[in-house]
Amino acid sequence: MATLKEILTRRPVAATIRLTVPAGAARPVAPVGPALGQYRLNLMAFCKDFNARTQKYKPDTPMAVIITAFKDNTFEFTVRSPSVTWYLKKAAGIESGSSRPGHAVASTLSVRHVYEIAKVKQSDPYCQYMPLESICKSVIGTANSMGIKVVKELE
Numbered sequence: 001m002a003t004l005k006e007i008l009t010r011r012p013v014a015a016t017i018r019l020t021v022p023a024g025a026a027r028p029v030a031p032v033g034p035a036l037g038q039y040r041l042n043l044m045a046f047c048k049d050f051n052a053r054t055q056k057y058k059p060d061t062p063m064a065v066i067i068t069a070f071k072d073n074t075f076e077f078t079v080r081s082p083s084v085t086w087y088l089k090k091a092a093g094i095e096s097g098s099s100r101p102g103h104a105v106a107s108t109l110s111v112r113h114v115y116e117i118a119k120v121k122q123s124d125p126y127c128q129y130m131p132l133e134s135i136c137k138s139v140i141g142t143a144n145s146m147g148i149k150v151v152k153e154l155e
Contacts, residue, residue, distance in 0.1 A: 014039050017067040023057035026050040039069040046075065053079050062086055080124050084142045087117045098147020106147040114139045114150055
């Protein structure tokens, strides 16, 4: 339950913006510029903050960003790690999943790959309090829906 002081000091939210931006490559051009510009947010401040927060990732890694724009032209943002499908495609070395998942196998991965992807995803704010086993099951389900077979050990 929120206290009275928290309720009184809340800033009115103008919008919630969801973007996918390459790590360390945020520039005030499309897609960042038009999305933030229409709410009169400081583009350069966002670009500098985003690039500083994502410098530990490899360049061109697609990062999901959720920006909360307030009515007083300020903003807050959270950066999530890349999607599970991106990690699975990189680990399997494929460009896209199977066109017929369940029938045609696009690639195979070991359980060790799934475990490593789950450990990275556990740092996300959304998965922070989920047990690692549940995240692994979710990753395996995503792999199955992409036509990637998960095996105990790669031969």
